Amino acid sequence: MVAASAPLDRNSAYCNLLQCTDFAETCVVAERQGRVIGWVSAYRPPSAPDRIFVWQVAVDASARGEGLALRMLDALIARPAVAGATSLTTTITEGNAASWGLFGAFARRCNAELTKAPRFEREAHFGGAHDTEWEARIAPLPTH
Numbered sequence: 446m447v448a449a450s451a452p453l454d455r456n457s458a459y460c461n462l463l464q465c466t467d468f469a470e471t472c473v474v475a476e477r478q479g480r481v482i483g484w485v486s487a488y489r490p491p492s493a494p495d496r497i498f499v500w501q502v503a504v505d506a507s508a509r510g511e512g513l514a515l516r517m518l519d520a521l522i523a524r525p526a527v528a529g530a531t532s533l534t535t536t537i538t539e540g541n542a543a544s545w546g547l548f549g550a551f552a553r554r555c556n557a558e559l560t561k562a563p564r565f566e567r568e569a570h571f572g573g574a575h576d577t578e579w580e581a582r583i584a585p586l587p588t589h
């Protein structure tokens with residue numbers, strides 16, 4: 446699913462397997478008729494346990510525009526494993542309109558503020574090989 450969801454980084458199968466085993470409590474899968482159509486990978490950063498960090502969100506092309514991504518984020522923050530998190534962070538490249546649209550909509554849905562700041566920069570961190578990843582921070586999260 447991730448590989449079919451440009452512009453997401455494909456990472457490796459090994460990385461995806463670690464996400465859905467070691468981080469299963471903070472990852473979400475959506476299925477329709479036995480087929481996976483949605484995926485969110487996320488974790489509680491050990492250095493910032495008051496946050497939930499969302500790594501990737503992917504919805505199968507056949508299921509886009511139905512509110513599934515928003516529902517998966519809702520389900521994520523309602524998980525017991527996310528209890529106590531007061532903010533959600535993610536990183537987004539400037540040109541990823543779908544991602545800004547999604548997280549902007551999610552912030553509005555939570556009645557929260559979305560702030561952004563550069564996190565990993567094109568030259569300093571990627572040697573010019575990858576666009577700057579902006580950290581988007583949504584806070585405060587609703588309490589469950």
Ligand SMILES: CC(C)(COP(=O)(O)OP(=O)(O)OC[C@H]1O[C@@H](n2cnc3c(N)ncnc32)[C@H](O)[C@@H]1OP(=O)(O)O)[C@@H](O)C(=O)NCCC(=O)NCCS
Nearest residue numbers: 450502503504509510511512513514515543544546547550
């Ligand atoms: C981005 C993606 C996850 C959205 O999934 P989805 O289930 O269609 O999203 P939803 O229907 O829940 O829409 C949520 C919000 O995002 C906005 N949005 C979705 N796709 C968008 C796009 N291509 N451009 C701008 N905004 C978009 C919607 O308008 C909606 O906001 P609204 O409620 O204010 O109208 C899906 O298009 C996808 O998998 N894209 C490829 C991977 C990717 O870019 N992931 C980015 C997140 S890391």
